[in-house]
Amino acid sequence: MITWLGLDVLYIRLLTTQLQPYMEYNFRAIEKKWQEQWVNSHAYRVKNDSTKPKCYVLDMFPYPSGAGLHVGHPLGYISTDIYARYKRLKGYNVLHTMGYDAFGLPAEQYALETGQHPAVTTAHNIKTFREQLDNIGFCYDWSREINTSDPAYYKWTQWIFLQLFDSWYNRRTEKAEAISELVKIFEKEGNSQHPCPGDRQIQFTAAQWKGYTEAEQRDILMQYRLAFLAYAEVNWCAALGTVLANDEVINGVSERGGYPVVKKKMRQWFLRITEYANRLLEGLETVEFSDAMKEMQRNWIGKSQGAEIKFNIKNSDEQIEVYTTRPDTIFGVDFMVIAPEHELVKKITTPEQQAAIDAYLEYVQSRSERERMSEVKQITGCFTGAYAINPLDGREVPVWIAEYVLAGYGTGAIMAVPCGDQRDFNFARHFNLPITNIIGDAFTGEEANPTKDAILQNSNFLDGIDMRKGADMVISKLEEMGIGRRQINYKMRDAGFSRQRYWGEPFPIIYKDGIPYAVEEKDLPVELPHIENYKPGPEGEGPLANITDWVNIAPGVKRETNTMPGYAGSSWYFLRYMDPHNTQTFADRQISDYWNQVDVYVGGTEHAVGHLLYSRMWTKVLYDLGHIGFHEPFRKLINQGMIQGSSRFVYRVRGTNEFVSYGLKDQYETDALHVDVNIVDGVVLDVEKFKAWRNEYADATFILENDQYICGQEVEKMSKRLFNTVNPNDLVSRYGADTFRMYEMFLGPVEQSKPWDTKGIEGVHRFLKKLWRLFADEQKGLVVTSDNPTPEELKVLHTAINKIDNATNSFSFNTAVSAFMICVNDLTTLHCHKRNILESVLILLTPYAPHIAEELWQLIGFNESILNAPYPVYKEEYTKESDFTYPIAINGKTKTEMSLPLDMDEAGLQAAVLANEQVQKYLDGKPLRKVIIVKGRMINLVV
């Protein structure tokens, strides 16, 4: 009987699907069909010229990691995809592209462990990423795909590096200029007009310049170049024979293996980004970044105004130069602190203190910079035995070294004013140093007071003077005495640009007798040689140093063996998309003039100070040198929030293979173990899948509650290691790309971070099915009519147009999705199947759910793709109301409401409200004190 019926139903189903093959929402078939169609018709090819206005919409391109794409990646990609499609419908020529930031440490690390060449794993990972991206139906112009590890791409990364190498920053014209121009200046007038940014001590006349050897001249030029060589400390791990990133060092030992890590000075490349500090700061005024983002960049650049002051050392010819933002506090200086790395340490330490200083230096050597920054409560330091002399009153104060003063900032030395600076105060307390109070009652003796508004005391000629005024007086006095000067300082440091690694861009630099020269342009790219062994070279050099045939070009001629850091390729990739196949230049000037700035750039905040500052700097350099016509790369920036993982836990009873459900776990001694979120439905574990998940769990037993195993949960970073990653492919195959796209948007504002939760996806899927039913009925087939729409239907449509247009334009995609739902719900209630209404709905929907929109568009008879349809225009006349339901409040609390004409004036409204019985009841005869009427908003009666 049951079989009979079942077969019967099946038969009818088959019959109907054969007769009306498209009448149910078969998203799998629809999405596959249109994705193929779009590829075949080159639907997303973009031309570099058009009569339409241009719009450049860009994602931060991904590093193709082995873990593949997780649901966090597409959040930003879907946003830009919607925006790009929206702008296209609005009549723009839209550049929307994707590529891969393919150089990086993980691939090299993997190669070290497995012997697999990074090029091979990278290519494999890119393939995976591409498949995952294609699944979601993005409108990228894939003919413009780029890969930073492709020689055809990094040829131009190297070329731009050479532009930096061949340039200097002219502080007079405030822009980068060719080194050859600088040489002409030196030949004419020496460097008196252009003090050396790398070393202020360097001063010479034209005659002296001409007398220098080539080596000497090039040494000097190196101090001016925007890409330059200098010595800097790196984290050196002797046991691993390699240099480590800060991340890889934990508590002074290597993360891998736990070997000791010390600092080692190495000659490395730097970018002189500090010369651009002020322009990077000013440029922020011209771009649309969030205030938070601008604030972070400003803080990173860290412009401060202050003074440099020289202190003599007692019984010595040496001087300590300090930078301070508070010259007004100079009479409150109770001691000096210099960085342990400071070159003066050797010179001024007294014999009695030598042993203590040596011991302290050894201690500092073991401390990572990160530790020195974050461990504030631990106060350490050591007295050098030397005394500095306050230049204004001759007071002698002890000179200490301490790790809280860093060599890289300012002059690497500070004058300590314990009554005004908390760190100095703590230091003085800890070492029992006397504290001079120069701010009277403002200083309690219990903590420092960094005020700028006190009246100075105990301050010699500044007594009774306001601090702000005092600062100026001190600077003038010091300048007069020739021992100090006003100085603007930036906390940003020059950017380290060398990595002792294999998987990065080789430098286009050769050394002749130790002097660096640029590789000729015609010899670019300097290709990364293929190697079999990824082990580091001698003395911490990169693996390239091992390839002697490659390194040694001729006797006395060697290649640079460092490679460029991860951010090299990403600092200019947005330019390459414009003209990706050009072999003559990185991007044709006419084409980059056409596309100009990226109009909207979307990516995570983690790049706030790295990538975004570097790419802004590179853009400015290329602009200065005349290669492009704009000096800020990104006109508008949207920061997508981080999708966090929502981890699930099972609780194993200690020493057994038995797992106890969350609610009962406290009755046992258990260990919490991460379990793959993909085998958990909500918090309910699929026990069978769990057993199959890993061999060790095959025989697992369970203590259930209500016949279910309930998992614990916690929000953590989404990571393969925590088994909380969700692959978009799984969701796409279950619900379709359109549902997935809309669900990611429906989750909340793009900018907001939130844990991933698949729960609500059903609601979005239901919405699309409901939309489908406005067009087609499984039994009756297509139900769209040509009837004229009613005012009510037009109102629903135009309310939706208005809301969705505005929401899309302002990246408020979550509210747009809800507007779609409201629209479809309303049309369903109205039984509206009219093409006049539905056509517009489909166009509105195209950016969000392009596959279903295109399918229905074709179903209702269009031959042309919906991708180029004209965006509906909102007409206010359809949504206008004549009445408004006023909330009536008494003393600010809403008590009732009244529907009144919108054009009624205030007097009329007041009369109508007071005449209302309900209102009279609430007023209860109390005298009216005030009536507040906001037309079209609310009415408030104050009694």
Next chain:
RNA sequence: GCGGAUGUGGUGAAAUUGGUAGACACGCCAGACUUAGGAUCUGGUGCCGCGAGGCAUGGGGGUUCGAGUCCCUUCAUCCGCACCA
């Protein structure tokens, strides 16, 4: 320690300029249809209260006729960092 962000129902969230807090969803409850349903549809759902009503946007204070929104203060959570003088 510094910098940035975020706190609204059981959950994700919504709320132009200060003007009806909780739209839209998820979940849950009840019901309809159905052999069945992880399908579809209808109704309900912030909290307390039988009710009138009261209370609600992390806590406390303030400005205002009116505050999720503005100001002060405080707590919690997340992210970043180079103790930046």
